[in-house]
Amino acid sequence: xxxxxxxxxxxxxxxxxxxxxxxxxxxxxxxxxxxxxxxxxxxxxxxxxxxxxxxxxxxxxxxxxxxxxxxxxxxxxxxxxxxxxxxxxxxxxxxxxxxxxxxxxxxxxxxxxxxxxxxxxxxxxxxxxxxxxxxxxxxxxxxxxxxxxxxxxxxxxxxxxxxxxxxxxxxxxxxxxxxxxxxxxxxxxxxxxxxxxxxxxxxxxxxxxxxxxxxxxxxxxxxxxxxxxxxxxxxxxxxxxxxxxxxxxxxxxxxxxxxxxxxxxxxxxxxxxxxxxxxxxxxxxxxxxxxxxxxxxxxxxxxxxxxxxxxxxxxxxxxxxxxxxxxxxxxxxxxxxxxxxxxxxxxxxxxxxxxxxxxxxxxxxxxxxxxxxxxxxxxxxxxxxxxxxxxxxxxxxxxxxxxxxxxxxxxxxxxxxxxxxxxxxxxxxxxxxxxxxxxxxxxxxxxxxx
Amino acid sequence: xxxxxxxxxxxxxxxxxxxxxxxxxxxxxxxxxxxxxxxxxxxxxxxxxxxxxxxxxxxxxxxxxxxxxxxxxxxxxxxxxxxxxxxxxxxxxxxxxxxxxxxxxxxxxxxxxxxxxxxxxxxxxxxxxxxxxxxxxxxx
Numbered sequence: 001x002x003x004x005x006x007x008x009x010x011x012x013x014x015x016x017x018x019x020x021x022x023x024x025x026x027x028x029x030x031x032x033x034x035x036x037x038x039x040x041x042x043x044x045x046x047x048x049x050x051x052x053x054x055x056x057x058x059x060x061x062x063x064x065x066x067x068x069x070x071x072x073x074x075x076x077x078x079x080x081x082x083x084x085x086x087x088x089x090x091x092x093x094x095x096x097x098x099x100x101x102x103x104x105x106x107x108x109x110x111x112x113x114x115x116x117x118x119x120x121x122x123x124x125x126x127x128x129x130x131x132x133x134x135x136x137x138x139x140x141x142x143x144x145x146x147x148x149x150x151x152x153x154x155x156x157x158x159x160x161x162x163x164x165x166x167x168x169x170x171x172x173x174x175x176x177x178x179x180x181x182x183x184x185x186x187x188x189x190x191x192x193x194x195x196x197x198x199x200x201x202x203x204x205x206x207x208x209x210x211x212x213x214x215x216x217x218x219x220x221x222x223x224x225x226x227x228x229x230x231x232x233x234x235x236x237x238x239x240x241x242x243x244x245x246x247x248x249x250x251x252x253x254x255x256x257x258x259x260x261x262x263x264x265x266x267x268x269x270x271x272x273x274x275x276x277x278x279x280x281x282x283x284x285x286x287x288x289x290x291x292x293x294x295x296x297x298x299x300x301x302x303x304x305x306x307x308x309x310x311x312x313x314x315x316x317x318x319x320x321x322x323x324x325x326x327x328x329x330x331x332x333x334x335x336x337x338x339x340x341x342x343x344x345x346x347x348x349x350x351x352x353x354x355x356x357x358x359x360x361x362x363x364x365x366x367x368x369x370x371x372x373x374x375x376x377x378x379x380x381x382x383x384x385x386x387x388x389x390x391x392x393x394x395x396x397x398x399x400x401x402x403x404x405x406x407x408x409x410x411x412x413x414x415x416x417x418x419x420x421x422x423x424x425x426x427x428x429x430x431x432x433x434x435x436x437x438x439x440x441x442x443x444x445x446x447x448x449x450x
Numbered sequence: 451x452x453x454x455x456x457x458x459x460x461x462x463x464x465x466x467x468x469x470x471x472x473x474x475x476x477x478x479x480x481x482x483x484x485x486x487x488x489x490x491x492x493x494x495x496x497x498x499x500x501x502x503x504x505x506x507x508x509x510x511x512x513x514x515x516x517x518x519x520x521x522x523x524x525x526x527x528x529x530x531x532x533x534x535x536x537x538x539x540x541x542x543x544x545x546x547x548x549x550x551x552x553x554x555x556x557x558x559x560x561x562x563x564x565x566x567x568x569x570x571x572x573x574x575x576x577x578x579x580x581x582x583x584x585x586x587x588x589x590x
Contacts, residue, residue: 151502
């Protein structure tokens, strides 16, 4: 059976229209050896057989049930209480339905509203939208929004070299063709002082990360001073922050951030081999009309009862599409719901406890690793749950041995993002690691390095 | 449904087909807003996005955005000019546009590039006829 609906007459008509004689002539530009490759597919299998085969293939994955993981760098392995899965698996939530009609979407709208409200409390922002695709796209949207807040008159974005490297790439991808100048991340010497020196009347925003990509924390005082300089230049301060860290650290809104963004995955979402994740996005209320995405709001109906509606969706999307400043037409509803359930389940104290455990366990790990011969932990600045380790051998080589010989996924090889950090690894510790796990890492590092 | 004669017009203004009014204030000064017909079509205005003082726009270019519960519309310059003042009251009370479109609901004041451009615009009578025609078409 063929799945191609065109008849021979259809094909001839199409070929004639585009002015070629035959299918062969049409495909002549494709190199012959790849034109009609032999697929060499095996014989068809029954459902039972294919399940067995796929099971065998999947067992070759190195999953986190059977391996210890010290890899972070933007995606974090945290404990997800089972209540999260129970709630998000309910069929009322587990569909892709968009809550445009409040009369049939009260539950969905309420969960979005609650997610937004809890994220506002966590980030210190006045408004948080219903979410973006991931932290990287939220960062790109923040830059575009800052340019729009400046009415397009300022077209420069200063980007910290310590913003997640993939976020920086995504910002460049999103702003292609928009005539927005992206500067600041040319050199790892560009600290806050250097970034402040780049401010001018063309600067729409400065985007920094705290804790930064290398896990380091700036003091709230330094960040407040920096925010004041950014504002004095008439620019907006955009801060990317790991939301778990905000259980312990001063939130961006308190030290002067105008837009707070980040990866929401650490809140109740599993690593999932890299996605789907969610980007959180918040801002000060005065900029809400320039914000992409949508907002659920609380209101009262004609009977005075509490109800929820989409209070602000991307106006451009519905009304002025030709003037759209963003192509965000949706949000990561299910992932945002997971984040909301997670935050509600943990509460203020629970989240703070998770953040403290991450911090203390990471510091225990740093102490253990720093004591190993040939390894050196960078302690020049305070850190949250990730830290830089200088290694006696190529981190890639150490990581291969760690995985092969010890079932340990090692830290991020920093040379992949910063060429001058070729000998450095970024080790991540969360509340999931026990003292034994960390001791096991230290012992394994010692072995693979010797 | 609203008829053309129920709507208000200001004899001292000139009008565009996109339903902005402009009132000369002496010299090259003029004030701009949207008409009673425009606010009636948009219904409750919830936000007006203003230009900045010092911005310059050519005739026909969008200079502001009026957002209502129903729609979001660009507002176009009746003549070319530089923005010399904006109506700050609209930030807290955008409903002034609905209540008093020719008075307290004004948008901006400008310094006209060339007051002769006013001659291309409709007077109140011509605009009322234009609105009557639009309403006969079923409005939009």
